[in-house]
Amino acid sequence: MSPLIRFALLRWRLLTGSLILAAVLIGTPPPAMAEYGDIVINNYSDAAGMRPAVFPHWFHRIRFRCKVCHADLGFKFKAGGDHINMLKIIDGEYCGACHNGNIAWSVENCDLCHSGKPGTPTQVHESTLQQLVTPPPKTAPAKK
């Protein structure tokens, strides 16, 4: 290989390398700034080609006490723990108890709930486990 070609190749490699680095630096998404207690539910959404549902606790607790959903409607204290699907909702269970066009807007407004970024995992935003700088061991003492 002539030294000129080698020089050109080296330059090319260096430049592509720096280009990739620049793309990574520019393309890194900023950390989410959503509200404390925002819930993302993505049990079935991604697989069904739908945006995951986002439940803002702050919005609902201004209007209802915890008891309404967590005692009367049977919502578990666990993100994604109720395995809610649209059938349950149109039958008046879970979200459907209010989101029926009577107390709150009805189910045909898909995009109002299914408003999460595709691929966002089920989570409680800013929960203690998310805030831990070092994730806890997987084999945690899981006693309620």
Place this chain on the structure above:
Amino acid sequence: MKNLSNTLRYILVSSLLAACAVTQAPTTAKAASQATAPATAKAKVKAKAKVKVKAKAKAKAKAATHVRSAIAGSAANPFNRLLKPQGKRHLPPAEDGIHDPTDPAIHTLQSPRQAFKGLPPDNAGNQVDWVKALDEGKIKPRYDRNNPKAKPIVMDLNIVREVKGSMPNVVYPHKPHTQWLDCSNCHPAIFIPKKGANQISMAAILLGKKCGVCHGKVAFPVSECRRCHSQNKKIKAKKVAQP
């Protein structure tokens, strides 16, 4: 040889242009129109070369500024990279990072900043003191979803839990809890309603058990130690050895 390095350069320039597609789009359009304008083939080649050099310089400068701004504005070296920046709280859903900004209904959703206006401030969580807001009547959340006049069954009973070491004892007030919740939310699944029957540790709470079922998810987070550990102990002073 020159041809090869020129081709490489051309590929580089075009890829750089592609990388900065959004900002560079007008330049490429300009370059195209400039390149096609001259009538003779010679002039064409000359113009092309000129544009190439110009575009390359521009693209280089652009890439450099991009990298610089990326470092300045990225998570690389802010004051504290593990904390939420002060000005970036209560963002509207379109900018909060978990909502999809391309969702057609995104601007219909309320912004927390708007909702929290006038509510008593707090240092953690939503930056809103929800219990105070309820006590002051700033919010009137329903106790029954159909009946706006339903009144909660409030129980005013404090439970004191003695804890290890110098850590102040925990005083658990039933009052604010029963204002929001029903007895069945906690008893008996999370807490057995019997003195001494519940083993609670901070490790369990951090992992979302016991108090951590709500505190650290929606109720004030565990960073607010003194709100629970509120009863100071009398700590015996250690005897200092006399020389």
